[in-house]
Amino acid sequence: MQRKIIGARVAQELFALETSVETTFGAMASFAGLLATARAEANLSAVYGQDVLEDVNAAMASLLQARRALVKAHGGLAEMRDQVGLRSVGFGVQDKPPVGLDTSGGLRVVGE
Numbered sequence: 736m737q738r739k740i741i742g743a744r745v746a747q748e749l750f751a752l753e754t755s756v757e758t759t760f761g762a763m764a765s766f767a768g769l770l771a772t773a774r775a776e777a778n779l780s781a782v783y784g785q786d787v788l789e790d791v792n793a794a795m796a797s798l799l800q801a802r803r804a805l806v807k808a809h810g811g812l813a814e815m816r817d818q819v820g821l822r823s824v825g826f827g828v829q830d831k832p833p834v835g836l837d838t839s840g841g842l843r844v845v846g847e
Contacts, residue, residue, distance in 0.1 A: 742821050749809060756802050767791045
């Protein structure tokens with residue numbers, strides 16, 4: 736019973752962290768859009784703020800890498816859950832892709 740309680744606590748914190756990363760990524764995207772819109776509305780040349788937009792984009796790319804690492808850690812925690820005898824215990828309610836589904840995000844040819 737103690738492992739189940741600990742597992743639930745770990746899962747709860749993991750889900751909160753995942754949500755935080757998603758929220759931050761959305762906020763960064765909105766901010767990048769605001770910067771571009773503000774520049775245009777101020778009738779400034781695209782030269783103004785280019786470095787800033789690149790920096791914001793770099794921060795977004797870094798956050799996306801962190802998200803990928805967190806997704807990988809999530810998978811590792813699921814394996815740990817199974818190894819310690821909690822395979823039948825489900826934590827969380829989010830829909831997940833079917834087992835074996837390629838979620839790498841790469842493009843592939845369909846119909847060949």
